[in-house]
């Protein structure tokens with residue numbers, strides 16, 4: 001399901017709830033780097049996050065190097081940020097907090 005692209009004011013307000021995320025120039029994406037205890041924890045996080053992403057039908061752009069996972073969230077269909085990006089960011093924070101970050 002397609003969601004409306006959020007405006008600048010709404011993005012700033014919603015960022016308060018996911019304060020460890022950054023907004024890229026142009027406000028097209030949320031980014032965050034997660035660092036875990038080791039590769040196993042990092043990959044476990046990705047596996048759990050992948051299941052949530054699939055359930056939301058909203059998928060991250062991400063890169064894993066050893067125990068670091070770099071995530072970029074944007075809504076391709078909308079060409080910018082939507083509520084789905086904030087939903088997935090919040091879910092990833094919750095998963096990471098219960099993993100060996």
Ligand SMILES: C[C@H](O)[C@H](O)[C@H]1CNC2=NC(N)=NC(=O)C2=N1
Nearest residue numbers: 001057058059074075076077078
């Ligand atoms: C058909 C399906 O709902 C779309 O292609 C979904 C899949 N996952 C997606 N993920 C992201 N990040 N952006 C999208 O626009 C998107 N669209």
